[in-house]
Amino acid sequence: MTGEERQKRIEDHLLKVEFASLDELSELVDTSVSTVRRDVILLETRGVVRRTHGGARLVNPKSDEFTFNTRDTHQLSEKELIGRKCADLIQPNQTLIIDAGTTCYHVARYLEPKAPQVFTNSLPVANLFAAANKLEVVVSGGVIYPRLGVLVGPLAVEAFQKIRADVAIMSCGGVTTDGISNSHGLLIDIQRAMIHAARRVIFCIDSSKFGRLSISQLCDLETIDVVVTDKPVPADIAKALRKAEVEIVVAQ
Amino acid sequence: MTGEERQKRIEDHLLKVEFASLDELSELVDTSVSTVRRDVILLETRGVVRRTHGGARLVNPKSDEFTFNTRDTHQLSEKELIGRKCADLIQPNQTLIIDAGTTCYHVARYLEPKAPQVFTNSLPVANLFAAANKLEVVVSGGVIYPRLGVLVGPLAVEAFQKIRADVAIMSCGGVTTDGISNSHGLLIDIQRAMIHAARRVIFCIDSSKFGRLSISQLCDLETIDVVVTDKPVPADIAKALRKAEVEIVVAQ
DNA sequence: GAAGATTTTGGAAGATATTGCAAGAAACGC
DNA sequence: GCGTTTCTTGCAATATCTTCCAAAATCTTC
Helix, strand or coil: CCHHHHHHHHHHHHHHHCEEEHHHHHHHCCCCHHHHHHHHHHHHHCCCEEEECCEEEECCCCHHHCCHHHHHHHHHHHHHHHHHHHHHCCCCCCEEEECCCHHHHHHHHCCHHHCCEEEECEHHHHHHHHCCCCCCEEECCEEEECCCCEEECHHHHHHHHCCCEEEEEECCCEEECCEEEECCHHHHHHHHHHHHHEEEEEEECCHHHECCCCCEEEECHHHCCEEEECCCCCHHHHHHHHHCCCEEEECC | CCHHHHHHHHHHHHHHHCEEEHHHHHHHCCCCHHHHHHHHHHHHHCCCEEEECCEEEECCHHHCCCCCCCCCCCCCHHHHHHHHHHHHCCCCCCEEEECCCHHHHHHHHCCHHHCCEEEECEHHHHHHHHCCCCCCEEECCEEEECCCCEEECHHHHHHHHCCCEEEEEECCCEEECCEEEECCHHHHHHHHHHHHHEEEEEEECCHHHECCCCCEEEECHHHCCEEEECCCCCHHHHHHHHHCCCEEEECC
C-alpha cells in the first residue's frame, strides 16, 4: 500500500467516524503507529484533519449540514412529516421563498419534483439544490450567521424586498394567540420581507412551539394563510387561528 | 505486448482500483518494475495518472471543474501549494474578496488564522467558513450555477459593486501575453466587479493555465498586482507580466 | 532478408524517501 | 503528585527513485 492510499483510507475512515485513535488507524491500514502519526500530520497540514492527543478528528465534520443537525435529532421524524406534508401543498412551477431553519430545510428536501423557482437565505437549503440543476435557486446575499448557516443583514433584507413569489414557507420560534415570534432579532426584518413578498404564507411549526413566546414579535396571526404542524393545535390557539382564517394542516 | 497495450491495461486497472503499487502493476502486465515505472511516468505526463511513492493513482478526470465534492483533496497538491502560498500573502484582519473556483477554494482553507473579513460568491467557500464563527463571511446573492456552486447574475454583480476590500483573490481559465480570460461568460461581469472593488488583485493560477485562452477576455495584465502559481512562468508571459509590473510568486 | 540505427527493456549503483523503533519530553487521567 | 500514555526527535533498516548502461527488440534502408 502506498502512502497516499493509506492517507486516503484514513480520511475515508474519519469521514465515517469523525474521530479515531492512532492505534485504531494503524490497525485499519496495517502499519505502525509512527507511520500513521506521520500520515495524520500530513493530513493536518493539508487542513483535512486536526490532530488531538492520541488520535485525529475531521476538521469540519459534515460541514454542509451545519450544527442544526444536533437540534435535529430529537424531533427529526415530526419535522420530516411536516416537511413532506408542506411540500404537498406546493403546486408545480410555483415560485417559493424558503426561510432558514430546520423545519423549512425538511420541506426543501421534498420539493425537487415540483421544480419550483426557489429563493432562500439558508445555506443548507442552497447546498441541497446546488448539485441538482433541475430547478433555479436564488440565494439572497448576506452575512453568514455562523451556527445556523443563515444569511442575515441588509443584503438579505434588500434581496427579498426586490422580489415577488407565490408562496413563502416559513418557520418560527413560538406561537401564541397574539401571533408569531422568533428568537433571532436579526432574522425578523428578513422574515417580514419574505412574508411581504409572498402571495401566500405557510408556516411550518412543530408542536413544541405552540404556547411558546420568543423574544421578537414577527407578525400577527392574520398574516398567515396556512399552518402545517405535527399534532392537533391547542384549543386556544386553534380558536385564534380560525378567527384569523388560517388553514390548519396536521401531518400524521 | 506492446507498450501502448501495457499502458492501457494499467489505466484500466487503475480505473477499477484507484491506487496500485508498481509491484502490483508489474505483475499485472508481466514485466519489470522499471518498465512499469516508465509507463507510469508517461501516463503522468499525459495527465491520466499521478505518481506516488511506490505506486500510482488515477487522476480524477472531472478535476478541473468544481465538484461539490470538496473532500476530494487528492491530486490537488499543486492547487494546495498555491493556496497556502497565497494565504501567506494576506495580512491579518484584511478584508478579502474570494472568487469562485477550486484554486481560490484552496486559498480559503488556509485563511482562518488570519481572521479576515471575507466576501465571496462561492458556496463551497461559504460552507467552509459557515461552521467557524471566527471570521465574518459575507455571501453575495445570486442564482446558483449548478455544477460549480457559484452565485451568478445581477444580484451577485450588484453585491460586489457596493463594497470595497483590501484584496481580491481571483482565479481564471487562461493567461496569455494579452491578459486574463475565463470560460464562463456569466462570471466575467462578477469578476470585473470584484477586481474593481479591491485595492490589490491577486490571481491564483495553476501552471496549466499559462498560454491557454478561454472564451471571454476578463482583463489585461496591468490590472493584476500579484500572480501566485506552482511552476516557473513561461518566458514570454513572464516578460509581459514584468512589463505590467506584476509580482510573480512561485509556490514550490 | 541483412546490416545498421533506433527504441525499448531489464537491471545495477548511488541518491532519496519512507518506515519502524527507541529514548527522552510532554501531556493526560486519577 | 505519579504512573501511564502519547508525542517528538533522531537513527538505522528498508524500499523506492533516478540515472545510467548494456542487451534485446524493433524499425529503416538497401
